Amino acid sequence: MIREGNKLVMGRKNCxxxxxxxxxxxxxxxxxxxxxxxxxxxxxxxxCRGTKTVYNNDIRKPCDTCKGNPVxxxxxxxxxxxxxxxxxxxxxxxxxxxxxITGNEALLGLGCVYxxxxxxxxxxxxxxxxxxxxxKASGGHQACKVAKKDGTLCDHVGIFVSRGGYSVRAxxxxxxxPAKA
Numbered sequence: 001m002i003r004e005g006n007k008l009v010m011g012r013k014n015c016x017x018x019x020x021x022x023x024x025x026x027x028x029x030x031x032x033x034x035x036x037x038x039x040x041x042x043x044x045x046x047x048c049r050g051t052k053t054v055y056n057n058d059i060r061k062p063c064d065t066c067k068g069n070p071v072x073x074x075x076x077x078x079x080x081x082x083x084x085x086x087x088x089x090x091x092x093x094x095x096x097x098x099x100x101i102t103g104n105e106a107l108l109g110l111g112c113v114y115x116x117x118x119x120x121x122x123x124x125x126x127x128x129x130x131x132x133x134x135x136k137a138s139g140g141h142q143a144c145k146v147a148k149k150d151g152t153l154c155d156h157v158g159i160f161v162s163r164g165g166y167s168v169r170a171x172x173x174x175x176x177x178p179a180k181a
Contacts, residue, residue: 001076001143003086008143008151013080015070018063024055078151082143088136090146091156093171094128101164113145113157114138115167122166135159135168146170 002009017023028034031047044050062068101117109115116122122131135157146154147170154170 001080001082001086003089003153006153008078008082008086008147008153010076010078010151012072013074013076015063015066015073017065018070021063021066021068021070022060023063024057025059025061026053027056027059028052029054078144078147078149079142081140082146084139086143087139087141090153092132092135092159093156094131094159094161096123096161099162101162105160105162105165105167109167111169113141113168113170115165117165119165120163122161123163131159131161131166 001011015021029036029045029048029052032038032045032052034052035041036045036048036050036052037043038045045052048054063070066073104110105112105115106117125131143151146157154172156171158169158171160167160169
């Protein structure tokens with residue numbers, strides 16, 4: 001996934017299941033000899049937790065997902081994590097509101113890239129550059145948090161600071177209207 005202008009261009013990704021083309025084999029548990037019960041028979045086996053089998057990573061087999069060909073296995077989507085270079089290339093703006101943090105921001109984070117209940121640390125510091133640098137350093141976000149399904153990126157990423165914390169949200173104007181803060 002790379003950024004070209006205001007769009008994400010999807011590439012191919014490696015197998016999510018194995019990363020190298022092989023996985024461990026499922027073998028009969030030696031702790032319970034495949035019964036799933038402890039020696040007394042009253043509790044689940046501690047080794048396999050009652051599943052009767054364990055994975056043996058010394059004996060490998062081809063991955064069931066990619067059939068042993070993990071490189072460039074699947075198309076990327078906006079639901080994959082975007083590279084840090086794409087996240088760093090976005091425009092960030094800070095908005096300060098003298099209000100308490102909402103329940104959504106504190107607990108759910110719906111519509112947010114992420115939210116932080118920092119008990120006023122970002123508000124009291126009043127240092128927008130340091131806050132932007134901190135948010136930029138937080139990588140590993142899904143592209144769908146800042147892009148539409150077709151890969152169109154948001155205008156900018158807004159950092160909405162209040163007395164209880166802050167939330168990081170995509171500020172959108174995909175319909176042609178101005179971005180709302």
